[in-house]
Amino acid sequence: MLIGYARTSTTEQEAGLQAQLRDLKEAGCEEVYSEQISSVDVRAQLREALTFTRKGDTLVVTKVDRLARSTVGLWEIVKELDEKGAALRVLNLGGETVDTKSATGRLILNIFAGFAQFEREMMLERQREGIAKAKAEGVYKGRKPTARAKADEVRKMHAEGKTPTEIARALGIGRGSVYRAIEGVGA
Missing domain, CATH: 3.40.50.1390 (Resolvase, N-terminal catalytic domain)
Known part of the structure; x- marks a missing residue:
């Protein structure tokens, strides 16, 4: 098969x-x-x-x-x-x-x-070099903290009985971010 x-x-x-x-x-x-x-x-x-x-x-x-x-x-x-x-x-x-x-x-x-x-590995090396250059020039901002912006939504879904995996999938964020939002870390 x-x-x-x-x-x-x-x-x-x-x-x-x-x-x-x-x-x-x-x-x-x-x-x-x-x-x-x-x-x-x-x-x-x-x-x-x-x-x-x-x-x-x-x-x-x-x-x-x-x-x-x-x-x-x-x-x-x-x-x-x-x-x-x-x-x-x-x-x-x-x-x-x-x-x-x-x-x-x-x-x-x-x-x-x-x-x-x-x-x-070569792509990651080039990416690291680009980020280092952008940081040195003061133009690197990093990615937006999308998980923090969804913390209230995470806590609401958790209160509704959703599992961290279900919440992460539904919101498109990592499970670690879900746990941090539930615990109020970094909020």
Whole structure:
């Protein structure tokens, strides 16, 4: 069975999520899991997809960066799939479909995952340099504290019995921000 997984980092990336879902359906995925969450957060739908995967199944993603942020993270997922007798298929890896069922597929995945991690680290390095330059010039303001602006709404939803996870999802903020708002820290 082909099991699809789609992810975007934010709810504003709806078109990207829809494109992934379309591609996964076109690839023949019978079961598809999706979420709009940062890859550093707990990805419940990914966990469900991995739990659902059985021997002989293949987990399908459109791109490596939708699944993992680093080669280590990627190979942890591949190892978990291997232990179940399942595989990973990436639909668009350098324009090609790559499947970990073959030694060649594993090699290509490893090479491209390394390049993807290198590219991300270079982007973050450039970003840090840009921020440092902007701070030195006195023009860096940082991002607006959106969670603080929603503190009253957080407390209201909490009083209504919503869980921190539900509140964070509904308001588009992190769970840590929800806890700080509930406790009145930084308000």
